[in-house]
Amino acid sequence: MAKARALDRRRKSVRNIRKITRTMELIATARFKKAMDRSVAARDYTKQLAKILENIAAAGAGIVHPLLEVRPTKRSAVLVLTGNRGLCGGYNSNVVRQAVAILGQWRGEQVGCDTTVSGKRGISALKFRGIDIRRSFTNFEDKPEFDAVAPIGREYLSAYAAGEIDRLDVVYTRFHNIAKQEAVTEMLLPLKPPEAEGQGAKPATTLASQEYDFYPSAGSILEEILPASFLSRLFKCFLDAAVSEQVARMVAMKAATENASGLIKDLSRRYNRARQSQITGEIMEILGGVEALKQ
């Protein structure tokens, strides 16, 4: 009897775990939808900025700006975006692995590195590897706000302008689609010139754009728009990381729920067998007793 009862107890606890993972999956799904909506809504801004930049480029103003200038890297900054919580598959560990790779690369090249980490998971993982973290954030959850991201970006901009850093890399999980997210290292500073952004200007828009007047001048607008474009890219990294985290958790919890179901099936089978063999044993005992009484 002992074995059957132990199996039953295990089955009950697996059922409870399945309930929890199922709920977490549903929560992650709801959060993912919200995060996705925010990410979609944020696309317009980037698109409009790119359009204005394209128009400035087409107007023939030479695009020269300190933010675009590639300098030899003497001191670099790395921003690592991870989650505050685990139970989301390989989401955090993939980002940490990427971060360790780039930090190792800078160390190999004798370049000083200014490391900033967002998310409790990343902070503890990098601390464990003995990496010196200059600054850390734990306030970014599934809804990063522009007003919270912008000050961080502005600090990087002023450090870059002052020559304190020569390069900024962001390590985060890029969201391609619901089936594909990958941990990447993206260079945000120096900014890539607008032409290199893909989506080559179509001849029609170039023609139309030459009619634009600029107030006060194309150069002055460029000066303002490049920092804005940097901030929006940085914000997009945060949004992507948030969306990817929810997707990763959704997938991990779905797998966990399925595994729990499989385990319950297996345990039920073993429990039934144990119960049956116990009943059979008892019948045999009774039969044995009856036979003994007959004699």
Next chain:
Amino acid sequence: MADTTTASTPRAGMIRFIVVTPETTLVDTHAKSVTLPLFDGSRGIARGHSPFIGRLGAGEVRLSGEADRPGEGVRRLFVQGGFVEVGHDVVTVVTQRAIPQEKFDAAHARAELEKLLSSRATGDEAIGAKLEAVEAARAALRTAAK
């Protein structure tokens, strides 16, 4: 672009007006005219305005004769910095901060202005930034007071 069928159909005598912030598309509507706070003063825009790209200062955007809210008068928004692209009867404001007047917290704005005024700035850059911030805070309060 948040192309909804109602917002993108051209309407006679009207311009399409869009405000995008890093987080969302705040406004997408049609209006008779719109007044924008450019870096050096206000500029009114109606249908047929010549295309331009301009830098915005801090101040209020006034929308009048909106198609979706007939007879409701002028709608005001506070924007702080950013750009405007005017072209082919579409006015797009790209800004990091835009707050509709009805959601504006005047007490908070006043507190911020006071905090700014009492802070001390040293060096040309810091002083310039402070003056700009004070100007923006005053513009915000003006919008709120209307």
